[in-house]
Amino acid sequence: MKKLLLSLAVASFTLGCNATSETTKQPVTKTPVTNVIMIVADGMGPAFxxxxxxxxDNPLTPNxxxxxxxxxxxGMSSTYPAQESGRVTDSAAGATALAAGVKTYNSAISVDVNKQPVETVLQRAKALGKKTGVVVTSQVNHATPAAYITHNESRKNYNAIADSYIDNGINVDVLLGGGWQYFIREDRNLVNEFKQAGFDYIDNFELLSQTNSHNKLLGLFADVGLPPALDNGGGKLLEMTKTALSHLENPNGFFMLVEASQVDWAAHSNDINSAMAEMHDLAQTLAYLESYVASNPxxxxxxxxxxxxxGLTLAAKGEYRWSPEMLREMKTSTSAAAQALADSEITETSLSAALANITLENKDITNVIEAKEKALSKLQAYLQLTPEQQKKQRKPSVKYALYxxxxxxxDHNTNTGWTTSGHTAVDVPVYxxxxxxxxxxxxxxxxxxxxxxxxxxxxN
Incomplete structure (x- = not known):
């Protein structure tokens, strides 16, 4: 009960504070801080x-x-972008604000509204002689990591952003995440260029614990983003963070960005199963960093x-219930379950097994089978089109329909609600x-x- 009252007191204090500060707050103690670890939980609104x-929650306890x-x-943070983009930010403008302290237009990678580069905290740390690192579960040239490392007028320029990690001067000592398709291309092999610049390179998670902490490190573990936490054994964000720390520790200090990228990806898909698994991956990482700060004040x-x-809501359609019990039993991502059902016959047994052996209603089985049949029919029709006609529309996906x-x-079983597949303008928590x-x-x-x-x- 004391913990609950403390949480309520903190929340009350937070909501009662003055609006957005006009000046930067100064350090309040004399304790020196030489290392800063910035964590961005992409898409994590207050409901998450x-x-x-x-x-x-432990179901065996009453509290x-x-x-x-x-x-x-x-506390809490507002998130709106520059005026020309309205009140709802995208990840690029949001990351630019967090990395550089500048409001900009949606899709901007650490450039201002006039498309001029703005210095980021990572770049300042490097200029001051600190080591720098970036750990993400997306591709390493995605919006958030890019906004800390480089500058570009559009987040969509993935190859150009990756190229700039070399061409603008390497300003990271550790870079871990996904992105093979952008770093190993027919026109350019950035991995080899990083190696020539003195970086060790790994492409297998099992090698994380075997790296030489005295060397700079590039680690790419997927073509684009990493597999969902439920499908990669979990804890990969934690593993990468631990390895990065071992490479960054030094007397001059360091700055490290850690992004739990796929909370956002799950939310875009209205996938509460994967969202909670990604939150768990983040929670494990934060718990480790809590102990790290205790040993490294x-x-x-x-x-x-x-x-x-x-727009996640914990209860839907007027029913006073949110029931996450089945989520605790899920062993694979919903995306992986959809792929398995796309590749095999759908039966009551196979469908129930894919959903933590929940009791299915007849309409559930019917709806899933019909979704697959409709998707297959659309796919066959698409394949009959000419190549020119196919370019004008998206190829139907049986997996996505089942997903x-x-x-x-x-959502029905947990009573989870969603208002959008996009972003919202609500404030977000700060820890x-x-x-x-x-x-x-x-x-x-x-x-x-x-x-x-x-x-x-x-x-410092």
Whole structure:
């Protein structure tokens, strides 16, 4: 009960604070901070840590247990982009605000509204002689990591962004995530160029624990983004973070970006199963960093989101219930379950097994079978078109049709609601661990996060 009251007190304090700060808050203690770890939980609006609290709850106890997120909540952040993009940000503008402290237009990668480059906290840290690292579960040239590392007028210029990691001067000592297709291309092999620049390179998770911590490190583990947490054995964000830390530790300090990229991807797909698994991966990572700060008090951790995705609501259609029990039993992602059903006959047994052996209604089985049949029919019609006609439309996907059908069943069983497949304009939570956490307290703006990190980097 004391923990619950403490959480409520923190929330009340947060909501009662003044609006967005006009100036950067200064460090409130003399404890020096030489290391800053910035965590971006892409798409993690306020409903996601709440959902995770219920998802992670011990059903054998009468109370809802506090999570690692609840322990370190310090405030909330607004997320709106530059005026010309309205009130709903995309990941690029959101990341630019968090990385550089500048509002910009949607799709901008650390350039201002006039498309001029703006310095990021990672670039400042490198200029001050600190080591820098980036760990993500997306491709390493996706919007958030790109906004910390480089500059581009559009997040969609994936190859150009990857090229700039070399062409603009390498400013990271560790880079871990996905992205083979952008780094190993017919026109250019960026992996070889990183090797020539003195980097070790790995492409297998099993090699993470075997790297030489004295060397710079590039690790790419997937063609684009990493597999969902449920399908890669879980904990890959934690494993990469631990390895990155071992390479970054040095007397001058470091700056590291960690992105839980696929909370956003799951939310875009209205996939509560994968969303909770990605939140669990993040929770494990945050718990480890909590212990890391305890042993290394010169380290400050900050966690927030760039925006909220999906309009997640924990209860739908007027029913006073949210039931995450089946989610705790899911052993694979819903996407993987959809692929398995696309490749085999759908029966009551196979469908139930794909959904943690829940009891299915007759309409569930009918709807999934019909979804597959309709998708197959659309696919056959598409294949009959000429190549020119095919270019004008998207190729139908049996897997995607089944994925939507399975998510619908899961939403019904858990009573999960979604308002959109896109982003929303709501404020997002801010968490902090370390001696200078007060810098990030209260209701702040996303640009204030960057300003606080700049302050820490420059003073130490």
């Amino acid at each position: 840590p709440t959902a995770y609290r219920y998802y992670a 809802i247990e506090q999570t690692i997120f609840d322990k370190h909540l310090v 010169n380290t400050q951790v900050v966690l927030t989101a760039d925006h909220s995705t999906g 939507r059908a399975l998510n619908s069943i899961i 902090a661990i370390g001696a200078q956490s007060a810098i990030f307290e209260g209701l702040i703006d996303n640009t204030d996060v960057a300003k606080g990190v700049f302050t820490l980097i420059e003073k």
